[in-house]
Amino acid sequence: MQTDRESPEIRVSALVLRVDGAMLMVRKRGTTAFMLPGGKPEPGETPLQTILREVREELDLTLDPADLDELGTFTANAANESGHRVVGDVFVHRGLPDGFDIERIVPHAELESVGWFDPDALPDDTPQRTFAPLTRWSVLPALARRDAD
Numbered sequence: 689m690q691t692d693r694e695s696p697e698i699r700v701s702a703l704v705l706r707v708d709g710a711m712l713m714v715r716k717r718g719t720t721a722f723m724l725p726g727g728k729p730e731p732g733e734t735p736l737q738t739i740l741r742e743v744r745e746e747l748d749l750t751l752d753p754a755d756l757d758e759l760g761t762f763t764a765n766a767a768n769e770s771g772h773r774v775v776g777d778v779f780v781h782r783g784l785p786d787g788f789d790i791e792r793i794v795p796h797a798e799l800e801s802v803g804w805f806d807p808d809a810l811p812d813d814t815p816q817r818t819f820a821p822l823t824r825w826s827v828l829p830a831l832a833r834r835d836a837d
Contacts, residue, residue, distance in 0.1 A: 695773045698766055701739035702726035702822070703751075704759065704780040704831065707790050710804035713823070714746065717800040721767035723820035724778065724827065735777035745797045755782050759834065762826035767818065776822050780831070807831060 702724035705712040713722040727742040729735070736753060743749050759778040766772040784790070793802045805811075807828045810819060 695765075695771055698728065698769060698772050698774045699777075700726055700728055700774055701735045701742065701777045701779065702827070703739050703743055703756075704778060704827065705784070705788075706781075707784065707804065709806060709808070711807050712793070713803055713805050713819070714795060714799050715801045715803075716768065716798050719768050719800075720816060721818045721820050722803060722805070723767055723823055724776075726776070736779070739777075739779050746795065746799050747793060747802075748796055749785055749788060751781065751785055755785065756780065757782060759827065759830055762822055762830065764820070764822040764826050767820035767822070774820075774822050776826075778827055778830075780834075 703726050704724060712725065714725050715722050725743055725746050726739055727746070729738040730741070733741070736756070739756070740751055740753065743751055756779040759780050761775060761777050763773055763775050766774040795802050810824060810828065811817070813819060
């Protein structure tokens with residue numbers, strides 16, 4: 689998906705967590721867009737530091753950096769900030785984090801809900817539920833290429 693190069697830029701870090709092919713996605717309070725867990729850096733944070741902090745805040749999950757692989761940096765139209773583009777540093781977690789109970793995920797901070805979605809059968813966007821362009825048009829194709837290698 690093309691982005692408007694003149695649009696203001698929002699930098700984020702995001703995490704791919706998968707179980708049996710399904711991918712964890714989150715929705716922030718007051719929005720319709722599901723996206724990867726993660727968020728914006730605090731001043732001076734690296735992308736890795738950002739994803740570690742954001743996942744701890746949003747999902748009460750402590751990650752071991754040694755279990756993360758960089759998928760890449762991607763750009764797309766922002767899901768929740770009209771007229772902006774998002775630049776996302778995306779990490780993939782190998783396996784599941786220690787102690788992570790996939791049946792009892794509790795959203796924290798600004799999150800309202802979490803869900804597991806099959807990336808090969810991601811539903812179409814509707815007025816009630818959308819999927820972030822960064823995830824749908826950039827991350828999912830990159831994951832498919834990575835998994836094919």
